[in-house]
Amino acid sequence: MAHKFCACYGIPQKLFLDSFQELDIPVLALSATIRQSDTGQLKTRVEAFIGVLEEKRSKNHEQYASA
Numbered sequence: 407m408a409h410k411f412c413a414c415y416g417i418p419q420k421l422f423l424d425s426f427q428e429l430d431i432p433v434l435a436l437s438a439t440i441r442q443s444d445t446g447q448l449k450t451r452v453e454a455f456i457g458v459l460e461e462k463r464s465k466n467h468e469q470y471a472s473a
Contacts, residue, residue, distance in 0.1 A: 432458050 419435060426433045434455040440448060 432462060 423433055423435060432455065434451065436448070436451070
């Protein structure tokens with residue numbers, strides 16, 4: 407696990423995110439240093455990501471239903 411303030415911290419994550427983006431797969435990147443005070447923001451981000459997944463599933467379903 408890379409340390410957040412290490413110069414190379416974002417490189418593996420960026421490669422990972424870019425790989426999934428090329429495959430059109432949604433990804434939610436979260437920090438490993440989540441504190442109790444961050445739960446509201448985390449909940450909002452997860453709910454928004456679930457919305458993205460549901461929208462993508464709906465579009466895929468429509469695409470296959472019309473084929």
